[in-house]
Amino acid sequence: MKKVIFIFVLTMFFSNLTKAQNYTDFTLPDLEGNDVKVSELLKSGPVWLGFWATWCTPCKEEMKHMNTLWEKYKDKGFTYIAVNNDDQKSLSKVKSYVGANGYEFPVVLDTDQKIFEAYQGNGHPFSIFISQDGKIVARHLGYVSGDEKKFEEEIINQLK
């Protein structure tokens, strides 16, 4: 138990010292085959990366709310990118899920999880919010009802 306390304290100490990190740029094709490049999208405003999978129920709940926020703020420069992490087992269902729900935000496929790895994701849903100047201003792991309120506050702050 001593080891647990030691690691716990160590983690708390260092995590509170760190500053906002720079984003990692990437280009991936969306479901229609069009390239989506984060650095291009940042020119018009902040970018939210939402890592999700079709087998992840909270991811789909979160995505529903993110769609509402994207519809509300996209004209002000906000971009939401749904980064899909379905593996080969469920990949074929991604497009029909997105199409049936009528989602129009960009959905990119990160099947080998290279982008997920680059952002050090360790669970789903996982979100990264990047300010227009390229800093990671928020990270969220998991989703519970009501989180969308906090997400909206963060988006408004970045659009100011």
Added chain:
Amino acid sequence: MKKTLLVLFFFFLSLPVFSQISIPPINLKLDASVNNTLRYGSGYEYFGFDKESKEYFENITDARFTINDVIFGLRYEISDPIEYGVDFKGFRKRYIEYNNDIGISLRAGDFFDIFSRGLTLNVFEQRELAYDTGIDGVRVTYKNRFGDKKTPWDFRAQIIGGNLEYRDFLILSRVEKYKLRNINFDISPVKQVKLGASYIYATGEVPSGGETTDIKAYLPEVNFSVNLKDFQFYSAYSRKHINTSPNALYPVEISANGDGFYSSASYSKSGFGITLEYKNYRFDLTAPDNRSADRPTKMLPFQNPPTAVKEHTYTLISRNPHVVNFNDEVGGQLDILYLLNDKLTFNFNAAISSEHYQYTETDSAGIQIFNRVERSANFLPDLNDAFNPFWEIFFEADFAASDKWNFKGAFSRQSSVVYNQSRPLNSEKLFYTTIPIEIKYIINSQYALKLNVEQQWAHNSIRSGEKSYMNQYVSLNLTKSPQLSFSVNAEFTNDKEEPTGKDFWAQGEVLYKLNQKNTLTLSYGSERGGLKCTNGICRFVNPFEGFRLLLMSQF
């Protein structure tokens, strides 16, 4: 001393973060990120009726440094004792990667990868099963867009060379070793069409029956996909040829061929989506007496094609996963999503699969001989018991009654047969019917309550006593956005042949987000355990009773 090293390690990792340097004349950009997972558990693990004290401590630190276009990655791990697997202390993974703007990416060290849908190459890690097929080697990728703006075409090529050590997660002392060479590419002559090909040459050492068999494997693959606005089609075919070197166990050289075909089609429009998947895996077709998990001509651990069965999230349904036999399985899956309106969504899924052939058994001078019964429709599954069939029907309705209430209900029926070749009447026939119900109530903008109740009826034909029994699961979850989640769950069974002899399990769990960077989960109680599967192999996770802690951090 170890603690000092750990502190220094953390400090070293964090250093660039405190000072993201950007020196204009050199244009040096330095960045770092760290992901730490701490897992601790203390209690008892059940092995049938016996229970043994169990304690584990695992701390995994993944660090990533970026200096301009170069990335260094490290994983420092202390698993002492590990929850499942082999204890480890030290650097588990390390790599260096270089990416540039002209489309070249180089990586040396450890990596995971998948080519297309994984028929020939899909290496990954599943920690809870101690499953890791990561490659230690070199990967070179080139991708670029050619042509003019109106008619561009894309090209991507990759070369991989490296070593792979696959530790059998059912027999931890058994390790298969491979040297693997792969070249793969894909080309998109137009945006909607992609053609791909891959070729793997591997040599391997496969331990089985006290001997190690040297193998040479050759795996070519081709695939094709069309991606239109509402319609998507994908198809892939792979062959596998293996030559073994003679040894005491296999005195004659074996030259075995196998293949696999996978295809999917999906169509969607607003409010409706349909996906159809078909699989025909024959990577190692052989008679029942020849089958074993360590057979040197089996599907290789760096392959992992799509399973074409539904991945469930409900607790009781997911406890009886279908174990896909990639060496011999044909079948498919249909999935339909229908949104009647903004409030009501339906999901229907049906899956079916079986082996390709049945075998007859003859006794010739005291020697059992299995003869394959040929059939022309071997590209379709057969529900006859002799084909070890599996089928499942799943239906789910999700109704958002108001801003505050959400109801979800589902029905699942699963059936599988484990055929007994010698005594067909003693074949194991399993049926599960499950009805899960989920009710969610949003109390206010911060608080929400979710009740999940699952009822399962099970039937096992070969039991000597009561063949039918039932399982019940209930969980209540209270969340406070954005930082707190509290849940209690309980499970009951009237199964007289439950391995532990228990009939009731209960557990409480608290998840607290200490801040954006740290999430702490604590749980206490008893867990029933059950089957966990990957790559066609399942491990029974033993029941556990006690305390667990999980701290996930990112900085």
